[in-house]
Amino acid sequence: MNEEAIERSYRDGDFGELAYLHAPVGLVVTENRVIRDCNLMFARMFGYDRGALRDQLFAILYPSQEEFVNIRNRGIKDLRETNAYWDERVMMRSSGALFWCRVRGHSFTPDEPLTRAVWSFADLSETRPYQPLTRREREVMSLLGEGKTSKEIARVLDLSFRTVEVHRGRLMRKFGVKNTAGLVQALGGLGGAHMVPHGDGAPRG
CATH class of the missing domain: 3.30.450.20 (PAS domain)
Known part of the structure; x- marks a missing residue:
């Protein structure tokens, strides 16, 4: 115009x-x-x-x-x-x-x-840079966003508590945060119900 x-x-x-x-x-x-x-x-x-x-x-x-x-x-x-x-x-x-x-x-x-x-x-690029995640990492991330603990996530996903903790540790390293609160903040406080993550976790381009 x-x-x-x-x-x-x-x-x-x-x-x-x-x-x-x-x-x-x-x-x-x-x-x-x-x-x-x-x-x-x-x-x-x-x-x-x-x-x-x-x-x-x-x-x-x-x-x-x-x-x-x-x-x-x-x-x-x-x-x-x-x-x-x-x-x-x-x-x-x-x-x-x-x-x-x-x-x-x-x-x-x-x-x-x-x-x-x-x-x-x-x-949302400036506040939430894209991070490629595995399917399990996305599942754990979404459940953390719903406020679930590692023990609760383990039951939901039928995983061991230790496995969930490993995924949580990887997520913290990828997002450069020190605790679960930092992970949730990295998602802008977004709950799992409105989070539609990338399907295969692999970058394109």
Whole structure:
């Protein structure tokens, strides 16, 4: 949007396109998980031109096809009941780099929430750098985020207490923290219910 168009928006009091294009958070409009349009921040966040993202299946922004499929039903219940949903998940830039982002959704078709919807994406890279984790490390991390002790995690995952402690120690080294409280803080206090971790733990790119 050029200066003339911005001036016209202020003169006419019509700020819809201006606010959408230049919002300081990524915005994307979808239809059946296809990107119909996105704003400038969303395109920059993922390293694409806006035009290159239009009419693309959202799968191109996920680390794997499996994760794109697995996350499909997450949040549908909330959208149907309250038309509000959020989570924090790992996504992939055009370069192949993985990063954490916070996702919020609103459906225009609540009975079938993914038919037509609008989503916001916030890049969390500055506060939560991506760390590749094994499946067990992700499970332990998520349960720690729910406030469970190592003994409780051992029972949930059918592991020995010592094995859980080994995983916890590795997580502390990866995140550069000294205790469990530091691990939870590294997740921004996020509880397991809204944490959607990367599927295979392996970096891409």
